[in-house]
Amino acid sequence: MQEFIYFLGRFHVLALHVPFGVLFAAILFDCVSRYFNTDDSKVSFYRATTLLWGFGFISALAAIILGYFHSMEPGFGGQSVSLHMWSAIALACVVFVIFLRRLFSKPLSILKSEIAGFNFAVLVMLVLTGHYGGNITHGETYLTDYAPAPLKSVLGIKDIDQVTAELSIDQLETFNHVVQPMLQSKCASCHNNDKRKGQLSLASYEQIVKGGKNGSGVTANDLSKSEIYQRIILPPEHKLYMPKSGKKPFTEDEIKVFAWWVKQGAPQTEKVIDMNPTDDVLNLIKQITGVDSEQAPQLPTMSFDENKIAENGFYYRQVAQGNPLLKLSFSTFKHAFGPEQIALLSSIAPYVYSLELRKAEINDDILQQLPVMENLQVLNLAENPIQGTGLYHLQKFKSLKVLNLFATQITKDSSEVLANMKALKKVYIWQTPMYEAVGEYAVYAN
Numbered sequence: 001m002q003e004f005i006y007f008l009g010r011f012h013v014l015a016l017h018v019p020f021g022v023l024f025a026a027i028l029f030d031c032v033s034r035y036f037n038t039d040d041s042k043v044s045f046y047r048a049t050t051l052l053w054g055f056g057f058i059s060a061l062a063a064i065i066l067g068y069f070h071s072m073e074p075g076f077g078g079q080s081v082s083l084h085m086w087s088a089i090a091l092a093c094v095v096f097v098i099f100l101r102r103l104f105s106k107p108l109s110i111l112k113s114e115i116a117g118f119n120f121a122v123l124v125m126l127v128l129t130g131h132y133g134g135n136i137t138h139g140e141t142y143l144t145d146y147a148p149a150p151l152k153s154v155l156g157i158k159d160i161d162q163v164t165a166e167l168s169i170d171q172l173e174t175f176n177h178v179v180q181p182m183l184q185s186k187c188a189s190c191h192n193n194d195k196r197k198g199q200l201s202l203a204s205y206e207q208i209v210k211g212g213k214n215g216s217g218v219t220a221n222d223l224s225k226s227e228i229y230q231r232i233i234l235p236p237e238h239k240l241y242m243p244k245s246g247k248k249p250f251t252e253d254e255i256k257v258f259a260w261w262v263k264q265g266a267p268q269t270e271k272v273i274d275m276n277p278t279d280d281v282l283n284l285i286k287q288i289t290g291v292d293s294e295q296a297p298q299l300p301t302m303s304f305d306e307n308k309i310a311e312n313g314f315y316y317r318q319v320a321q322g323n324p325l326l327k328l329s330f331s332t333f334k335h336a337f338g339p340e341q342i343a344l345l346s347s348i349a350p351y352v353y354s355l356e357l358r359k360a361e362i363n364d365d366i367l368q369q370l371p372v373m374e375n376l377q378v379l380n381l382a383e384n385p386i387q388g389t390g391l392y393h394l395q396k397f398k399s400l401k402v403l404n405l406f407a408t409q410i411t412k413d414s415s416e417v418l419a420n421m422k423a424l425k426k427v428y429i430w431q432t433p434m435y436e437a438v439g440e441y442a443v444y445a446n
């Protein structure tokens with residue numbers, strides 16, 4: 001019986017096209033009908049369109065029932081599924097109301113504005129339902145994966161590594177900022193939407209939960225039914241061990257954190273601190289992500305000349321209340337990065353905790369001119385023309401933990417310099433020649 005329900009459920013992906021087509025046709029016919037000349041032809045057209053609305057409702061209902069069967073297959077769940085289901089149900093209700101309204105009122109008596117309003121609502125709901133449905137099958141970033149970078153920034157889509165570098169420990173989400181980046185860096189080369197070894201893609205939360213050929217990648221609270229976990233804890237010589245082909249494996253710490261996430265219910269958006277982490281787990285997470293809780297160093301509180309900072313093109317925030325350290329980001333909107341900016345940084349050097357200099361035309365020479373910032377922990381140099389010859393000047397930042405070199409020109413030759421920076425935990429190298437060479441999205445120092 002259960003198998004038969006799954007069997008029917010699979011037809012959802014076929015059946016859903018019927019209400020889409022029919023409802024689009026109904027809307028189109030409503031738009032066109034105003035251009036008929038005679039009342040007779042208007043009325044017959046109107047009746048035919050009412051029939052379309054009725055059929056649209058019935059086919060939507062059928063698709064919903066099949067969709068419900070489909071969702072009973074193991075591995076479905078999560079936000080996209082419920083959003084998809086509820087938007088489809090709302091859509092069917094509105095279509096039903098439209099149908100009844102037309103059935104029980106005199107032809108052509110309904111106001112044009114009412115028709116237009118309802119039709120617009122149906123159109124929006126069709127798009128939403130389709131979009132949420134697409135998210136389930138393709139993963140949430142399917143549409144925007146290949147979007148040009150400027151469009152991504154307009155849409156507010158950030159690459160995960162840039163996001164994590166800017167967060168503090170109490171903002172970290174366990175799945176999005178800890179678990180998913182681990183899977184991405186260690187496993188995604190064989191398990192993505194284009195290449196699904198074992199029919200497993202790890203591109204989205206839904207797909208990770210759903211798993212591959214053998215079902216359930218992750219089962220909340222149950223490690224024994226979480227295929228991903230089972231595979232990474234096998235002895236490396238086992239033939240089912242992951243990652244395959246001698247690729248860089250999960251570390252002990254990463255396995256512990258992964259197991260903890262599963263045991264806590266494998267939530268999608270929950271923050272680390274809201275999941276009652278033990279101190280042990282919290283420390284592991286800090287180490288893995290390079291994100292640290294900010295301990296206020298012993299610095300005299302200094303009153304900053306806010307205007308001067310802003311005038312030089314910087315935006316700043318305090319790390320936390322009562323903590324004199326600052327998070328600074330530079331915008332090239334009004335200024336290019338030059339001697340004045342360097343002078344400003346020198347005047348507040350001990351107070352700089354994080355510094356973002358993205359897309360600021362920073363080159364290797366400028367790295368040499370940056371003042372010593374002894375408390376600098378996070379430095380974002382993404383999208384700058386840095387070749388790597390100036391990287392050894394960064395050794396003057398003794399506390400630097402996270403370095404973002406996304407989309408710079410650094411090559412594999414810089415590995416040694418980076419390895420010599422003792423505090424450094426994580427270097428983001430995606431979209432660089434170094435990335436091309438080592439195939440890792442972020443490298444972990446130490």
Ligand code: HEC
Nearest residue numbers: 186187190197198212213214215227228242243244245247
């Ligand atoms: C070099 C390629 C490669 C890498 C890297 C890799 N896998 Fe796989 N994976 C495969 C192949 C091939 C299969 C199918 C054969 C099999 O089931 O062993 C597979 C199958 C799986 C399956 C079983 C899917 C199913 O339901 O049958 C899981 C789970 C899995 N991999 C998890 C991972 C995890 C987690 C990582 C990262 C630690 C990883 N893989 C990295 C190649 C790879």
